[in-house]
Amino acid sequence: MSTSMTQLGVVKRNIARPDRAVVERLAAFGAATVHEAMGRVGLMKPYLRPIYAGGHVCGPAVTVLLHPGDNWMMHVVAEQIQPGDVVVAAVTADCTDGYFGDLLATSFQARGAMGLVIDGGVRDVKDLTAMQFPVWSKAISAKGTIKATIGSVNIAVVCAGAAVEPGDVIVADDDGVVVVPAALAGATADAAAQREASEAEKRRKLAAGVLGLDMYNMRGPLEKAGLKYID
Amino acid sequence: MSTSMTQLGVVKRNIARPDRAVVERLAAFGAATVHEAMGRVGLMKPYLRPIYAGGHVCGPAVTVLLHPGDNWMMHVVAEQIQPGDVVVAAVTADCTDGYFGDLLATSFQARGAMGLVIDGGVRDVKDLTAMQFPVWSKAISAKGTIKATIGSVNIAVVCAGAAVEPGDVIVADDDGVVVVPAALAGATADAAAQREASEAEKRRKLAAGVLGLDMYNMRGPLEKAGLKYID
Amino acid sequence: MSTSMTQLGVVKRNIARPDRAVVERLAAFGAATVHEAMGRVGLMKPYLRPIYAGGHVCGPAVTVLLHPGDNWMMHVVAEQIQPGDVVVAAVTADCTDGYFGDLLATSFQARGAMGLVIDGGVRDVKDLTAMQFPVWSKAISAKGTIKATIGSVNIAVVCAGAAVEPGDVIVADDDGVVVVPAALAGATADAAAQREASEAEKRRKLAAGVLGLDMYNMRGPLEKAGLKYID
């Protein structure tokens, strides 16, 4: 095995974003509902956590691939942000360094970014909270990064275990981060709407003491599966 | 090694719950005090964390054994809940999936459950917080689960490293989750009360600047153990 | 949030495999060399470890997406294996269950599979070692799995942090697992060959005591970067 090799970088400027109306429809739902509506795929690993509770974003992904300990490309991706976008930052190896802080957040926010999802660390979390700029990250770390190696912007990446194409819709809240492929955004919004439509009634019944066992007609299947009741 | 085998399930309907008065006495104490009063055993692993700060439950355990990625039995256990119970959910293998959300919480709350302790994941945490339904879990995950394999309800389980029998008293707060065997609940409440009785006085002394070294008469034992002071 | 939803499954029978000659050329190199030749991308997370030392596979990926605790699709993927293939198994959530053992290995080996890469657990490792059927997994676990939920075969998956398309070339050895997109297999083999060509000479020099500092002409750049020598 030999040593270093140049990592060529590329920035894709024009990416297809899904129709705004579709994104707005999806924005009505939380990550758990959307994940179910997708058929239970597309979830990032649960080690990604919001830096503060209550944030909720839904927008097209602008992606960036970073190297461990190097946030140079965060400045490059900033230029590619359009209002409503969510930046998704992947790293080529596990790293908890603080790639992002209040200055970059000021820039991202000025460009119209709704939030950041990063498979690495962030810092200045008190400031980010005050700015109400939501971030989902795998660590909080005061450690800064260098600017030495180029990565890429708006290429397909894997972030926290999920594949993301630029323009995919990112839905993130306190429950986690879901990736909806652009082509499925409309159908997913439909499915999510259908799910929620029936929930108010279900919630009312359950609150009244009706059991899921009865509401979902589970007693038969459970008995068939062999469930035994004893005293 | 061969392949699949049916996992038979059982639901025990009648479990012995400790006397309500004893549970109420225990409810006056936090998890740390109860754990000390037990002789420092019975604590679940600290990776279980509350989904919001400030929750505090004390009640008899209703137990459920789940399979990875399958929450079918959560609907079965709902029927076995009596007012004041705490549901304890164990899983047969490590899994962070979101086994529990706002609909199940609505049902559990309607049945009178005080809270949930689960060695797995939960979702809809914003809703659960709004409902003030406390959950101690090892993960928050938007990922839903299937309903394919039966487990058991009200059998002895191991949850987050602690053995739990149905009817044992669960004490949980921001410091963690403690299991008090039903037979020891009264004695533990007594011991906890004794511990707390002496604490106000100790706290007052320490606040006044008295050192634990003197209050607990540690100087002699420390010297005997070989402790040396240098300048 | 509501409850369960059917996860539809699909099996793609005809996938494009790269030219056998290209695969054979790549097979001459280890994972580290190939990873460098790729420009340092495409590596699965290092938590994937071989169940025994010394295994080395290089072949087209046949992919399978599994659910936590469910290995039903492993039987489905077996039929899609062609001689020389490497099975890549992803799971929709973290799970260490033993999805694969000696019977499945017998079947895979009979179909001509070179090995298995799985983002989950395996068992019967003593038998697998005796059979010399190499597996890269994230856990070894005696825990078996059920056959209840369908997944998919030969779709794009994310396995241990790396995106894999069916037909991509998998190179795995004691250093880890690398994914080479089918379209880049030839160029990667070229780059790897170039790298290795210069290594024998470098190794000879280094063994003779020549320093990398001199061989790679690093002294100037290091001084320029500000490195100071003191006594």
Next chain:
Amino acid sequence: MSTSMTQLGVVKRNIARPDRAVVERLAAFGAATVHEAMGRVGLMKPYLRPIYAGGHVCGPAVTVLLHPGDNWMMHVVAEQIQPGDVVVAAVTADCTDGYFGDLLATSFQARGAMGLVIDGGVRDVKDLTAMQFPVWSKAISAKGTIKATIGSVNIAVVCAGAAVEPGDVIVADDDGVVVVPAALAGATADAAAQREASEAEKRRKLAAGVLGLDMYNMRGPLEKAGLKYID
């Protein structure tokens, strides 16, 4: 919350061990087979790993409960070992210290112990390997321990996530560690034997290229579950 409290200890001398003939029958099977035969329960967490490959033990559990960083009770449990026993050591909190080394192993071996399962660390692993004294542990650590606090011997414990009663049968090999309740040892041996009986034939078929899909008649159920084949 106040401070320390004496942890009282107890040593149970007479424990019921299962019939030796039953243990010998179970000893014919590996951990994965036994785990399946049990109905897929009773497995310790897969973070327990053997210190060397190829060890295989089957014997009644003698249990010991230790405190973090304190191995005093390892000397107490030594006296309770009878030939053929497997020592199971639990710790009241996560700790990787090296509780066990070559001197204790010499003593355990002299008493007839077959091996050790410990939810903590061990050391002198080179010597233990040379002695062929198998240990399943969660860490290898040179760090020694003190002898200051008493625990208990032959009480019910939770070790690596599994409940163990003294006298339960421990089956451990390269795939992990399974706990068979004494009362179920015979039935489990029967079930394991049944499983293995059919395996030779299955193995022969699979080696001949028959697919599990056909051998297990899975095509119908898969189609019914919605699996689609595409080209």
Next chain:
Amino acid sequence: MSTSMTQLGVVKRNIARPDRAVVERLAAFGAATVHEAMGRVGLMKPYLRPIYAGGHVCGPAVTVLLHPGDNWMMHVVAEQIQPGDVVVAAVTADCTDGYFGDLLATSFQARGAMGLVIDGGVRDVKDLTAMQFPVWSKAISAKGTIKATIGSVNIAVVCAGAAVEPGDVIVADDDGVVVVPAALAGATADAAAQREASEAEKRRKLAAGVLGLDMYNMRGPLEKAGLKYID
């Protein structure tokens, strides 16, 4: 390998603390700024987390070395606290036990301690929050500790991956914990002040939509590094 050995302990009473004016200057900055000003060294591992958000301490370190599961020395270190100090507690092995709770916090606060940094667990976190006594810890655990083995006070320790000498300045906030060697405290405060001086202007520009690419003149270096823009 043999068994136990006495761990002798020492308490250093007189340690050199940095000039109060220097500490006060450093106190104006957060952990991230100080870490950058130090040249990006001295950060404790990010697994240390504050028990509540918003705490910020800056003060000389009083150090204590503990054993796993033993907090005896916490009472010894209490006596060595001077107003404004930050206690830094290291443990000789990984341990999540709750070494510190409300009584010790009352004592520490009475002595003038600003906070605690501990490479272990704490408990009574609700009380500590109410007292506004900030703690950075690696776990929250109700598990108490014993008082059996002596450690040392005011010796050099390694805490969460960082070397700490007594008298070093500890800066901790929501972003983590940084150690500033006493001799570098003044220069670090200068460098931090310089950094912050230029930030208001940068923040204003970025908020106005100026890109970091332009503000930091990165376009040239990025092009030189090979970055390509495509459409």
Next chain:
Amino acid sequence: MSTSMTQLGVVKRNIARPDRAVVERLAAFGAATVHEAMGRVGLMKPYLRPIYAGGHVCGPAVTVLLHPGDNWMMHVVAEQIQPGDVVVAAVTADCTDGYFGDLLATSFQARGAMGLVIDGGVRDVKDLTAMQFPVWSKAISAKGTIKATIGSVNIAVVCAGAAVEPGDVIVADDDGVVVVPAALAGATADAAAQREASEAEKRRKLAAGVLGLDMYNMRGPLEKAGLKYID
């Protein structure tokens, strides 16, 4: 918080190495014995594991501080190696990248290095095993590193939780890695020799069935501590 800052590097050429005779005396003992002889301090975290079993090194530390994903300084430290040295590589943040492979090992071996201890990843482990160049690392990873940022050589570092000064003696084997401060090397060798002297006799007794309870006269202290025997 602002952005990047130059990390100045320094290489110390002349370090004090302990007397060779002392190192040779220490080399007779394993890591566990030496750690006990030191009074149970100075152990690196047990997540550091040898890449192959059976390696054993004892030699003065030559230290190097690396940045995440950057192995430039490994070439710098090579020049500072003297025959018999052990290289200790620390990283400023958690990183599993493969900093070291067969070419660097060839160079280190040519310079007389006995082995490498690295708080990061290595690759080419098959080659390193064939070369019998022992490495203790926290990961094995095919991922290569860049050469962009300078670190330092022969400064005090923290590696895997232990403080290391250049010239300290590193003792590493299958049980882990211990750091012996240069000034204590002689006394530690004496203490280790004393410990081992008594072990042959103890081992003989234990092998003959004598219990540690009797050999160490523990029965009295255990009874005094409250241990109770029951039937």
